[in-house]
Amino acid sequence: MIQNFPFYLSLIIVIVLLIMIANKIRVAYPVLLVVAGLLISIIPDIPMIRIDPELILIIFLPPLLYEAAWTISWKELWKWRRIIGSFAFVVVFLTATIVAFVANHFIPGFSLALGFLLGGIVSPPDAVSAGAILKFVKVPKRMSSILEGESLLNDASSLIIFRFAMIAVATGQFVWHEAVLSFSWMLVGGIGTGLLIGWLFMKAHKMLPTDANMDTVLTLVTPYLMYIAAEEIHSSGVLAVVSGGLLLSNHRHSFLTTSSRLRGISVWGSLAFVLNGLVFILIGLDLPEIISGLDGVSVSTAIGYGLMITLVLVVVRILSAYGAVFITLIARNFIDVADSRHPGFKVPAILGWTGMRGVVSLAAALSIPVKLSQNGPDFPHRNLILFITFIVILTTLLVQGLTLPLIIRKVDLPDYNDYLPNDEAEEMIRREMSKLTLDHLDTNYRELLEKSSFLQQISKKWQDKMEKEPDIKISSEIREAYLDVLDRQRAWLIEQNKNEQRHLDEDLIRKHLMQIDLEEERLLLVH
Template sequence: MLHLFPYYLALIIIIVLLIMLANRIKVAYPILLVLAGLGISFVPGVPLIQIDPELIFVIFLPPLLYEAAWAISWKELWKWRRIIGSFAFIVVFLTSFAVAWASSMFVPGFTLALGFLLGGIVSPPDAVSAGAILKFVNIPKRLESMLQGESLLNDASSLIIFRFALIAVSTGHFIVQDAALSFGWMVFGGVAIGLAIAYLFFKLHTLLPTDANTDLVLTLVAPYVMYIAAESVHSSGVLSVVSGGLLLSQRRHLFLSSTSRLRAVNVWESLSFILNGLVFMLIGLDLPEITAGLDGVSTITAVGYGLLITAVLIISRLLSAFGAIVVTMIARNFITVADSTYPGIKGPFVLGWAGMRGVVSLAAALSIPVHLSDGVAFPQRNLILFITFIVILSTLLLQGLTLPYLIRVFRLPDSDHHLPEEEDYHLMYKKLVAESLTHLKTEYAAQVNEHPALQQLVRKWEDSNQLLDDELQTSDHKAIYLQLLDQQRQWLRQWNKDPVTNEEVVRKHLLRLDLEEERVHYL
């Protein structure tokens, strides 16, 4: 393993370069990484990469789900809970059923149980691919929230279908009562375990004398504890991580200091960056292992099967997106829905088209055992692996490359947010200033009259021309101020050459300038 360490370092460098290239040409980086992995896998002498599915499920999946749970808006998630729940559970089941029917009808040797197994593998769209694409285009907040919320939950529902189908194929039996009880335990048990462990970590943060470093370590450990604890009792580790992450996310300001929150954001962004890059590169690199086991079926025929399943997935999701709108239009006559206006066909089409598949599908396929309990080879395992790979590759290329173009052409209006985000930000800032001035003058009138620093703060807030945030609304002002911050850094480094200068003081000022520059970038 040690002799491959330089190879893995080279892969990380390649990943970073490809992501920079993807950002430059405005293409979702998962597409470039998968294609690069494919290209590298054909280079003679390159070490064969074998993906351990446990590595994906235990090492990669918990932190990626946890980071997504912290990033999503709970308010938006709850607002669109019905359509998110429909896509994360009902649509996943319908898609699995469509794949099961199509594969049992058109792929020789496939039974309905094997079809459901394949359906559970390929039914969940990948959150990372959609997120990487959407950052280059303007999309209504509601669609972005729906896609993010769905991606948090659909992995759990698809893996539950996958487990039941795997049991049915392995044993030849499927007992409805037992399946219903197992399903209930997976869902409710996973959520309960995640919430319980999240509450335990919340108490650890609040009761123990933690600092920024220990807070960060605890946030890194939490998703793994949630996932492993749930999986060890045969409930859903995915739902455990998601529910626990959502609970802690909503309470982050109650148990994390500002220093801890700043460090956590930086560390988690870097961690998710490298993990996402690695898993998509590994998808491409795993092609030799997948094709090596493809016996009894020609590669062209297997590619045809993969494209057939891809078409079933795309059509099923599009029909589900429009079906969800029809159901909403009917349901508004009986219950209160988040939005009762007719959305047209553009929004549902974009929602249906954003169905790129990714690493969870490949990890699930790889986790299929090579042999059944009686020692017989697992039926159609290699073909399922190959079809899964074709589905991932074709959806990334077809939908991933065309989705930004469709969004630009459709020019979807954001009916929930009428003001540009930057203008909305400054209006809220002015409201905060007005409320703060009122609070100061009402609650601390005597202190304001006595302390010059408070008087200066009041004058600064009262004079809108001195508000830095308002001054930096234009790009010219931002550029000048950022240049001034760079000049201050140069002065500090120059002063630090003096032997009598305290370097620790210089470093604190440099950190302050970094925080100020980061703040300016968010304006």
């Protein structure tokens, strides 16, 4: 381990350089990282990176899921809950089932249980890959929201399938009524564990005398504790992290200080950056070891199996996208849907083509134990499953990942006008927050306003950033008044985000909330 440490450090540098190149040539960085890992793996005497299968899910999944839960918009998640839920659960279960029967029929020696195991591994699309691609092209906000929400929840459904299939492979039996009870407990126990631990951490942040560094450390511990606690009671660790992360994310302004929020954004952004980069480069680095374990199956045959499963995944997802449209058109006659207009046929086609696989699929495949039990026989077809997973990830990243931006540019996607245009929304927020600030100062701090040049400056142009700190003495009383103004602005923005009639993009609201946090931090640093 120690002798390979320079190699691990060099990998981080390679990841950074490759992502810089990917941004420069406008290619999704997961594509370059996978190819780079593949090329590095064929260099003679390159150290093998080995991670304990039992630890792979714990190391990578909790922080990546937690970070995703913090960045996703709850408003968008709730608005598109039906389509997100259908893709995250129904489509994943359907995909895993079809993969199971195809694998069982065409791959010699592949039982139905092993087929479901493979289906659970390869069924969830990867949001990191799609997000990296979509940032180079303009797509409707609803599309990116659906992809983000789907990826946040489909990990849970796919890993539930994966767990049941593992039990079936190990025991050779599958009892339906026990599975239904176990599935229900995984859902209820996972969500309940995440919410309980999230609530406890909220209280801890409020009651304990923590600073920004301590708060950041606690946020790093939180997802791991949620995941491990849920897994210990045999429920879903993924749902625990997602539910707990969403709870804390939506109450972040009630228990974290401004400094803690700003520090957390920087730390979590860097951590997610490194973990995602490592996972994608690991995909390529693992190939030689996987190939060496393909006993009794030629590489060309295994590649054929991988391409066959990839084709199944692509076809099922595209058909599911159009099926969701068809069901929505019927459902709008009986229930309220997020948008009752006909979505057209372009967006479902694009959604169907965004099914790149990545982090979760690799982590799940690598977590398969080498042996069925401690001293038992080898896990059947483990390396073949790993190889098929690798082919699926590589093919979807290269084919769909490289063609998706071209397709989006060629297809004239409709503008659904889900939100006010950014310029118009910015102007509305600026105007109304200015009025709110002036009214709040005049109503609550009129006497201070008359004698304080600082508050007079704020009342005239609070939203402008000063290039240098003002050479003005600010008393604690005046500082508290301005902090109160910022709190009122923050509360107003949060209220506007909940107001469905305003049609404001939550990303824009978060931008202004961060500006308020930065202004508050600047004021606190003056003293």
